[in-house]
Amino acid sequence: MRSKYYNFGSTPDWIQDTYQYPDILDIIEQEEKAKKARRRKRTTGYKPSRDRANIRARLGAGAFVSKEEAAYYRRTCTPFELAELERFCALHDCIGIASLFSSSDRGLNHGYSEGYASTVLEMNGRSSLVMMPTATPDINIDEDSAEKVHTVLDVLQNNLHEDFGEALRFLAQTCPTDITEALGMTDALSVEFEGCYVKRVESSWEQRLDDFKVDVIVSADFMLKVPAEHYCGDKTMLVYRDTRRTIDYRFRYTFDLYGVNGYKTCSGPITAPVQYFPEDRITAQSEWTTNRILRPNLTAKDFPILARKMLQDIYPEALEAPTRLNGELLVKRLSRWLNKRYRRMKLRLRKEHLGKGDGVKGRIIFSDMEVLDGDGEPIKFKAGDIVVNLDEMRFDTDVLVTIVHECVHVYVDLSFFMLQLMAGKPHYSFIDRTSRWLKSERKRQGSDYQMELIEEMEKQDEKLTAYVMMEESVFRSECDRMFAITGNDRTPPTLMWMLENLSAEFGASMQMTKIHMKEVGIPQAEGIWNFIGNRIRVPDHAVSGVWSNGIVYTIDTPDAIALTSSSQRFAQVLLSGKYIYLEGHYVLNRPKYVETASDGTLSLTPYAHEHIEECCLAFRPRRRRKYYEYSCGAAARTKKEGNDKYKTVELVSEPGDADYDSENMSFSDNAQLWGELAGSLHGTFHDALQMVLDEIGVSQTTLASRMGISRQAFQKWLKRDLMMKRHVVGICIALRLDMGVSLKLIELASLRLGCYGPDPIYLHLLCDRNMTVERGNDILVAQNYKKLNDGRQFEFDLLDFDPTTQEELRRKYGIADEK
Structure with a gap:
């Protein structure tokens, strides 16, 4: 930690310390060496090549060759090639073949200014002590953090070696009047620091990357000696007693996440009791507040607002009328918008064949990297590349949705990814919902708060993608126009007609459009475009009255089996023999609801399709959990694997005519x-x-x-x-x-x-x-x-x-x- 290296000085005028900063040329040289070392490392999804010519060429060029490839090349060598290989090994300091393929040490120490330079700042009409070091991050982090999501506190404490306790101890020693005045105890004889803990991190998303201010609120305990009267018989004595008090301090840091001078820095902290800080967008915490990974804290009402803001900046015509976004044009405009704010930042759209099977549809690259294509050959990508994997595109709409999703990552999550790069993470990688690594990590160490932040980020960006493609006010107006044409008819055939037209008009997928219809107030859309196992489409259905929010009448067989094991009530209902499974529903086996075709096939009657709540079991899907993998450098969009919508469901009601009505009545009576x-x-x-x-x-x-x-x-x-x-x-x-x-x-x-x-x-x-x-x-x-x-x-x-x-x-x- 940084505390043991402090050099605060003994003079009261806070003279600048004499720390010698590392030579910038040495830093650049070390960075170049680090880049070369990283190029020799293989990706986590690396597949050994069986192309002997390729292996031989990489050996000659000094590029990375895995142990498996080396063993394969040695086994298939001719005597002449084997002799050549041994001579090659001898030229490299006589090291063995196994040593050629060992990775280099992780990370480099870029140096850091130990100790604070102090000054005085006028704040709200009073003088406050300010500690203002400027530092580049030390990226010599431990190996276990390679796949870790780094918060602001991680960067401050692990990379910049910040010690809030020692900073507060320094304040208590050099400027105790700030503490005594803030506590209203100006007659205190002395102030001693006791301990502290971080309460929260505050910031605002709408800031420039090269001037990104972050506040850390630290609750500090101090022991003060204050005068008190002590009665001893008839005499009154003035004594000093120890009194512990707690005060919140605000540590303000200014990050250059962009790296104006070629490397990212951090200045600060400006430190003072919270009540002495002037009010601004960060202290007010009134709009676009962020979490510890510098992502905006989004609620349901924020999605349409943020989507509208993005469209105003990038694609304003989509706010005027129903518009099918042009993916290539969106990337070009976002690139121009980005380049105006930060020179050197540009985006480029690339459509590649990266293979099928791992579920990765697209990536946004934040640092130079190599990715293997479907044949196992490396493809070089540069920072700013938006990559679409054509091998995973099932429909034309998938390409547009993937492009918009990656653009949302750039617009919303740029500060988060720049923070990860500032942490000096030696690996590039991406967010991957189908990660086997994350699932194994969850088994090993259980739930992790930081990975939950990543899951929340991906879910929010998926939802925001729909709001960008179908801007809420324009989408509502178009729905109202269609309802005016149909006379406000909300039957399944009419809703399917609307779904098909809206999907084609906005360029979104049918499923995304259906979900958006429900979000803007059309709950009847739940009855259309349903599938079992993402393969078999269920006939459309409707309820005779009001469709209850969060209630569904369709369930897949594997999910029903799982529910039978976990719910005794559901098992008893099925064992009663009153229900049969048809068209994705558990329906009452009565002629009114089930009909038999001439070939003996059973199906739901038209009446049952129009009164689904009267004859079918109702379920409430609970919030499903998705899995993502993260390491910095890129973000990836993946396809869904299987139908996990009902992995955890509960039986809501058994619609046995009178029983169903009595259950509803019982609920009302119970509430009363x-x-x-x-x-x-x-x-x-x-x-x-x-x-x-x-x-x-x-x-x-x-x-x-x-x-x-x-x-x-x-x-x-x-x-x-x-x-x-x-x-x-x-x-x-x-x-x-x-x-x-x-x-x-x-x-x-x-x-x-x-x-x-x-x-x-x-x-x-x-x-x-x-x-x-x-x-x-x-x-x-x-x-x-x-x-x-x-x-x-x-x-x-x-x-x-x-x-x-x-x-x-x-x-x-x-x-x-x-x-």
């Missing part, structure tokens, strides 16, 4: 009962809890057993004036209470759920009516939070309570009000 119970709760938390226990018929002993604690421990909880938030949440989960009742109990306990710490987890635990205390404990412990039934230590956080209770606690315990 829970609402009445929540409305009747009053008094203290203890009174309300007893009302709930009496209403649902559960004793305190039973509740304690469900919580996994003894009745004596539970009674001890209830005797306290204050309830711990985790205990109240655990009680609600153990009783499987409705969300409204749970929130009412939390309110009566004078508690509140916030947006930080374990509170978001608590909220999601309460939303899941099938959640158990044991499962909730596992989830919390995995995130380093205490268990729901942990009662070994009584402690409270003022922020857990409402403002009124906070004031009472301050008066009761003598807690000072932090200004």
Whole structure:
């Protein structure tokens, strides 16, 4: 870490340190050596060549040759060629043939300015200490991080050797008045740094790459000696007592992710308490906020806005009328737009035959690399190449969709990929949804937060691709125009006519267009263009009333088999013998819904196709998980492998006429009962809890057993004036209470759920009516939070309570009000 190399100096005027920066020519020479070493490394998908002439030519040129190729060449050598090979080995410092094919050491140390240069900056009318080193990243990173996704914190701590603790310790030693003034304790005698942790990273996506500001919010603990009065009999003595206080510091770094001078740098940090920073787009966090990998945090409402912004910059005519984007023109315009912002940055579209089978449809290259084609021969690509694999293109629309998808990567994710390159990753590679590597890594080390960010990036870019190709306002207008022609007819034949025309008009695939129709408010589109196993098309169907959101009536056989194993209810329904599987549905075996053709073939009746909810089992698909592989340099678009839409489904209802209606009625009655119970709760938390226990018929002993604690421990909880938030949440989960009742109990306990710490987890635990205390404990412990039934230590956080209770606690315990 950087802390042990600090050279802060002893003079109070913060004189510039005398660090000798490495010679730029040495850096360039080392970079050239690193490039040559990387060229000799093979790709992860490398296939040994069996072309002897090719192997011989590469040996002579000093290019990379694998051990398998060398062994093959040696086995097939003529005596003359074998003698030539031995002479060749002897010329290379007499090393053996195996040594010719060993890879060189990973990474080079480019040097880094150890220590801070300090200055003073006027900020909001006051002077603040600023530490401003400028550094190029050290790319001598450990080998295990080759396939890792690097966050801003990774680059700062691993590559730039930043040590937030030592920086804060330096601040406490050289400028303690910032701390005492921020805490409102100007009479403190001394300030000592105790510890810190990173709370969050803040930035804004809409910044230039060569001036990209990132804030790291660090919560720091300081021990202050403050004067206090001590009464000793009749005398009053002035003493100093130790007081621990916490303050949030903002570390602002300025990254040159583009590399104006040929290499990427980082300047900073500008450091001050958060309240002293002037408000700007980063501190306000009001628009286009980013996560730790410098990608925008997108919500559902952001997709149409971001797509419209991209079209305004690149393809404005698509905002005026239905437009089929021209892929080649889109790449040229995006390249011009990019080159105006950053010289040397250009894009080029390349259509190549890279082979079929690995699922990679396209790539956007961010660093020079070689990729093997379908015959195993290397093809050289340069940074900025958008590569379309023609061997994976099944339809004409696939080419356009792939091009748009890669352009979205450039427009939205450029800061992310430049951050990865700044980390000095020695390998090029790409995002790959069908990665065997990622699946094996998940088996080995479980879920990984950083890989989840990559999964989220790819899913969001896929969705954004549809919004770019079919701009929302234009798409809605076109749908309204078609509905006006058909008299607002939403039957399957009309919707299929609309789907075909919209797909042809915008150049999107049928499936993408169907999903977009549902997103703009046409849920009936769920009944058309459905397939089993991505091969067999299911006849279109409709419901007689309103199509419920998230409900489907089609399921594939393998998914039904998996559901039978996991759902006892579904298994019992099938064992009843009332249903048969036809056309992708489990339908009631009645003449009203099933007809027999002259050849004995069974099929659904026209009535069943128009009233699918009346006769078929309904399912709710849960969110599916996709897999991606990442390493920096390129992003790749892959095709779907198999139909994984229903890998996790649940049976919603069994539509047995009266049974189906009674189930709907029971749901409404149940919701009303829970609402009445929540409305009747009053008094203290203890009174309300007893009302709930009496209403649902559960004793305190039973509740304690469900919580996994003894009745004596539970009674001890209830005797306290204050309830711990985790205990109240655990009680609600153990009783499987409705969300409204749970929130009412939390309110009566004078508690509140916030947006930080374990509170978001608590909220999601309460939303899941099938959640158990044991499962909730596992989830919390995995995130380093205490268990729901942990009662070994009584402690409270003022922020857990409402403002009124906070004031009472301050008066009761003598807690000072932090200004």
